[in-house]
Amino acid sequence: MASPSRNNKILQELVQEPGNSVCADCAAPEPDWASYTLGVFVCLNCSGMHRNLHAVSKVKSIQLDYWEDSLVQFMRERGNTAAKDIFEKCVPSFFYRPHQKDCVVLKDQWIRSKYERREFTGESNFFLKTYSAGTSYLFEVVLWKKGKDNKQFLKRIFLLSQKDFTLRYFIKEDSKVPKAVISMKDLNAEFQPEKIGHAHGLQISFKEDEHTRNLFVYHEDGQVIVSFFNAIRATRLAYLLKKHPTLQSNHLIPQIQAHCLKEGYMEKTGPTQREAFKKRWFTLFSTNRKLLYFKSPLDATDLGSVFIGSENHGYSVSESCGRNMRSGRWHCGITLETPGRQFVFMCEQEQERKEWMEAFRAIISQPMTPEDYSSMVMLLPWR
Numbered sequence: 001m002a003s004p005s006r007n008n009k010i011l012q013e014l015v016q017e018p019g020n021s022v023c024a025d026c027a028a029p030e031p032d033w034a035s036y037t038l039g040v041f042v043c044l045n046c047s048g049m050h051r052n053l054h055a056v057s058k059v060k061s062i063q064l065d066y067w068e069d070s071l072v073q074f075m076r077e078r079g080n081t082a083a084k085d086i087f088e089k090c091v092p093s094f095f096y097r098p099h100q101k102d103c104v105v106l107k108d109q110w111i112r113s114k115y116e117r118r119e120f121t122g123e124s125n126f127f128l129k130t131y132s133a134g135t136s137y138l139f140e141v142v143l144w145k146k147g148k149d150n151k152q153f154l155k156r157i158f159l160l161s162q163k164d165f166t167l168r169y170f171i172k173e174d175s176k177v178p179k180a181v182i183s184m185k186d187l188n189a190e191f192q193p194e195k196i197g198h199a200h201g202l203q204i205s206f207k208e209d210e211h212t213r214n215l216f217v218y219h220e221d222g223q224v225i226v227s228f229f230n231a232i233r234a235t236r237l238a239y240l241l242k243k244h245p246t247l248q249s250n251h252l253i254p255q256i257q258a259h260c261l262k263e264g265y266m267e268k269t270g271p272t273q274r275e276a277f278k279k280r281w282f283t284l285f286s287t288n289r290k291l292l293y294f295k296s297p298l299d300a301t302d303l304g305s306v307f308i309g310s311e312n313h314g315y316s317v318s319e320s321c322g323r324n325m326r327s328g329r330w331h332c333g334i335t336l337e338t339p340g341r342q343f344v345f346m347c348e349q350e351q352e353r354k355e356w357m358e359a360f361r362a363i364i365s366q367p368m369t370p371e372d373y374s375s376m377v378m379l380l381p382w383r
Contacts, residue, residue: 007072011062015041019081025049025111028100035059036071038087038115039078043100049108056115087114090122092131093249094237094256095230103191105200109226130227131234138163139231141224145169146196146216148300153218160231165239167204167232169215182206184239188258189232192216195263195297200225204232212292212302233257258287262359267330267346268293277330277346284308284359289372306336306343308363309372314339317360319353336360 014020015031023031024040033047034040035057042050042059050057060067091097098106113119119127130139139160144153156179157170167187168178186207193201196216202225204215219225233256240252262284267277280303281294289309292302309315320333330346332353347353 007067007069008063010072011067011075014075014079015062017079019084020079022080023100024080024083025114026098026100026102026107032062033059034062034075036067036074038083039074040080040083041075045100046107046111049104049111050115052108053112053116086121087118088120090128091120092128092234093253094131094233096233096257103193103199105193105222105226106191106229109222112223131231139228139235141219141228143217143219143225143228146298151298156217158217158228160228160235162235162238165235165242167235184236187232187236189229190257190260191229202229208301212290212305214298214300216298255287258285260284261286261362262356263297264352264356265348266334266352266356269344271341273342273344282345284356284363286363286366289363289368306338307372308336308360309338310366310368311364313368315364317357317364319357320344334360 011034015034020031020041022029023043023046025042025046028043028045031041031043031046033042033044035042035047035050037056037058038050041062047059050059060071096106096110098110113127117127118124141158141160142155143158145156146153157173157175159168159170159178160166161168165184167182167184169180169182170178182204183206188205190203190205191201192203193199195201196203196218198218200218200220200222202217204217205212207213217225219228236256237249237252240255241247241249244252260283262282264282265279266282267279269275269277281297281299283292283294284290285292289307290305291308292305294302314337316337318335318337320335321331330348332347332350334345334347334353334356336343336345345356347356
């Protein structure tokens with residue numbers, strides 16, 4: 001007969017072992033749930049997604065639920081490391097593995113792709129063909145896209161190609177000429193569900209006439225939008241491999257996507273600092289060291305950008321007080337020093353100022369790469 005206290009103690013010991021001490025699906029620390037049909041330890045959030053896989057995964061709390069001896073033995077024999085060898089055996093290098101803070105659709109589809117569709121077990125390459133088929137590869141999908149000058153979302157046809165490393169989109173199904181042809185050179189894709197107002201919202205950014213152009217899209221089917229996202233990553237990697245033929249994939253993976261380090265509203269003033277402060281939406285990227293600003297979060301094109309270099313090149317950030325300036329309602333100031341100009345921003349709350357300061361310092365403390373030097377020359381001074 002199973003002893004509840006003994007079995008729960010065994011599970012508590014198992015979850016401390018290497019591999020088991022983080023969630024099998026999002027790497028969150030100290031997982032306190034487990035799938036007793038798959039043999040993996042997972043966090044509370046991922047356990048909720050496992051509950052949706054009724055035919056594949058069944059979960060229990062390792063602290064509160066009753067565990068039979070046979071289930072504990074299975075958890076002892078399997079565990080996260082052994083399960084990873086099975087369910088993540090053939091994960092492509094470009095495929096995005098979600099983290100704890102990623103949006104729900106990314107984590108949900110990662111879990112479904114591993115356990116429900118078994119995409120990476122090596123049993124079949126059917127799903128992997130979705131992402132790569134050599135130079136003839138085409139991925140076509142119909143997405144809802146936000147209009148450039150209004151809030152209305154309309155259906156658009158998107159065509160992704162590894163033949164010429166482009167993403168095209170068309171207004172109508174019978175359109176012969178695309179509305180836009182986007183090169184993989186500067187394309188970036190990142191999920192932004194809160195900003196877009198849809199759980200599957202994806203933001204696609206690229207360079208257009210020395211500015212950053214944003215497309216905001218979504219699809220009602222989570223599998224479709226995440227497959228499209230990973231197909232973009234596959235095409236970006238193929239482009240980078242062709243551009244850098246001497247480098248291996250693992251060296252180029254970090255360059256596939258530029259991650260947003262911090263976003264939010266701040267007030268900004270002009271170059272003389274005598275102009276009135278205006279509320280603007282700012283986006284800070286760590287990968288390309290760019291600070292972009294927009295009138296609103298869903299603007300199609302940025303109003304300006306600034307390159308943020310390293311401390312060794314004369315960049316620094318500090319707190320400032322805006323009470324002696326024409327700063328409007330906000331008074332939690334930030335001063336960003338660059339070789340060519342001093343920038344002053346105002347945050348509404350002290351916590352927001354702290355977060356922006358930490359984000360700026362994180363970039364300034366990092367050494368610059370050869371690509372960063374090229375960006376610095378192109379972006380100085382502030383457009």
